[in-house]
Amino acid sequence: MANTKKKTEGLNTSEELLLITDLNDFSDWLIKKGIIENMNHISHRVQLPFANEDWVMRVDQKERTVSFNTYIREKCSFDYYRVVILHEFFHLAVQKVPNKEDATRVKDDFGEQLMKLIDIEADYFTALFFKEEKKFDLVRYLCLYYEGSRVFADPRIRINKLERFIGSILSTVKLFIFIPSGPNKTETYDLYLPSISPIYTESSLHVLVVRKEHIYFDEILATYEDFVKIKECYTNIDTYTQKAYVERLVNFASKALRLEVPKEIKTKINNLN
Numbered sequence: 001m002a003n004t005k006k007k008t009e010g011l012n013t014s015e016e017l018l019l020i021t022d023l024n025d026f027s028d029w030l031i032k033k034g035i036i037e038n039m040n041h042i043s044h045r046v047q048l049p050f051a052n053e054d055w056v057m058r059v060d061q062k063e064r065t066v067s068f069n070t071y072i073r074e075k076c077s078f079d080y081y082r083v084v085i086l087h088e089f090f091h092l093a094v095q096k097v098p099n100k101e102d103a104t105r106v107k108d109d110f111g112e113q114l115m116k117l118i119d120i121e122a123d124y125f126t127a128l129f130f131k132e133e134k135k136f137d138l139v140r141y142l143c144l145y146y147e148g149s150r151v152f153a154d155p156r157i158r159i160n161k162l163e164r165f166i167g168s169i170l171s172t173v174k175l176f177i178f179i180p181s182g183p184n185k186t187e188t189y190d191l192y193l194p195s196i197s198p199i200y201t202e203s204s205l206h207v208l209v210v211r212k213e214h215i216y217f218d219e220i221l222a223t224y225e226d227f228v229k230i231k232e233c234y235t236n237i238d239t240y241t242q243k244a245y246v247e248r249l250v251n252f253a254s255k256a257l258r259l260e261v262p263k264e265i266k267t268k269i270n271n272l273n
Contacts (some may be wrong), residue, residue: 007049008071015078016048019085026086027093029129042066042093057088059098066092072151078148081128090122116164117193117210119198123168124191127175138266142246149237157235159196163194165234170220173253177261188212199227205256220256220266243272
């Protein structure tokens with residue numbers, strides 16, 4: 001994929017070059033992991049427009065271009081912007097739902113739950129790439145979640161968005177804790193698709209766990225009080241420090257999935273502001 005030479009707002013020249021490098025590295029990694037066979041289906045030209053509009057990626061199949069909106073870069077760090085762009089690129093390269101109308105079609109055909117799972121999967125593989133190739137640890141990566149919660153803060157409780165948030169946190173935290181960093185590459189995955197409906201009547205959270213080999217139904221270890229705490233991370237981000245936010249996400253997910261948090265992670269959390 002080649003970038004246009006036109007100067008863009010939102011990104012400086014070095015950031016443009018790094019972003020294009022990331023996209024190429026992500027493409028190579030997806031092929032190396034066996035997630036896709038090749039990139040022949042998206043030999044598009046990359047454009048980086050600056051548009052004060054509610055979109056991140058647009059794909060024009062006729063013109064063979066993929067555009068990434070640089071506007072949100074002005075509201076966030078470059079690291080977080082990279083996460084957003086690679087998440088969107090996963091929608092294009094792997095899932096083939098690059099535009100909002102594609103997502104709407106998925107919802108119309110298969111329901112909101114599948115679209116939620118598609119987002120959780122894109123979140124997971126973006127995190128896996130940052131873990132394996134960028135050498136991010138859990139605390140550093142969750143700090144980007146903190147930034148994202150501030151950039152895209154939404155005081156309203158939108159059930160589908162909240163369930164996607166919880167599912168991504170469960171999937172990501174397990175990825176970093178259950179499979180430590182090192183030379184061994186992750187060859188499996190657990191994606192968690194939660195339903196919060198039972199929390200109000202049964203004080204529990206139900207999940208579908210999607211594994212590489214199979215899918216199964218489970219109940220995670222979470223009380224109504226746990227749910228309230230994680231909901232506050234989604235809706236009341238301004239009341240949390242970075243440390244309090246990351247600690248709460250790790251505590252919620254580790255309890256829910258019965259994971260022991262390594263001392264190294266606890267130490268890094270304590271060192272946050």
